[in-house]
Amino acid sequence: MESKKYLNDIIQIKDMMSRSSRFISLSGLSGILAGIYAITGAVIAYIFLLPDINSDVILHSWNFRMIVAILIAVAILSFVTAYLLTSRKAKKNNEKIWDDTTKRLLINFLIPLVTGGIYILIKLNSQHYGLTGSLMLIFYGLALVNASKYTIGNIKYLGYAEIIIGLICAAFPGYGFWFWILGFGLLHIIYGSLMYFKEQKG
Template structure:
């Protein structure tokens, strides 16, 4: 009986240590909404390319700038939504929103993401557009995997999926748009829904 009690105590201590070193207030609903934003943004981009530039996105600087603005707005809305919903969840759970674990999470998420973003901007400036979608997926996936050490570990699986989709996108650039929608749109909705029911409703 005492042995079972010791094992239970050790398990509880391990759980407390894990929670103290990880930021676990991420909102699954924010992932769902990020996916919806991505699909809406992709629809707008598709409309712009096919109705105003006749499929010549690479040749029309004006349309390209509109599509780039579209991508920036998707990222901005996703970030704002994540901050609002995560803050609400943290307050509900009486957890700190800005502590050592959240700082580590943000730093480890941003290192691959910023590096990838700068690299993508460099190649876009050189008019090398073909691999931009693949690189977005790959570097975003690396960011998720890197950040999973300081958050809900399950996000690394989404990261693996994004990396795989990015590699497939690099192999088949003609399907880049649809793979981008699958990675940033559909997979976010699926993963966010799963995370919401697994973590947010407990």
């Protein structure tokens, strides 16, 4: 009986240490909404800005600026939604959302993401448009994997999936738009749904 109690104490201490060195798990609903935002932005771009989905969008054109604006809007909405829903989840579980672990998570997430963003802009400025979608997916996937060690959950698997989709996309550059929807839209919805149902069961 004493040995069983001792074992339970060790498990609880280990769990507490793991949680103290990792950021709280992200809300599954935020993943679902991020996917919906991405698909909505893609639909708007497809209908109003890309009459020929296989044609290049010239850099500095009005269409290009609007596409960039849509991408920024999707990113901002996704981050704000993730922050609000995760904050609500943290408050419910009496957990802190902003500490040294959170800072490390953001740093590890942003380094690959910002590096990828700068590299993509350099390629666009050189009028190399074909691999834009694949590069976005690959660098985003790398950012997720790099930050996953500071999260509770399996976000690294989403990162792996994004990298794989990005590499496949690189082999089919003419279909970057559709791979972008698959990676940033459908994968987020699938992953978010799995996390959401897991949260509900927990």
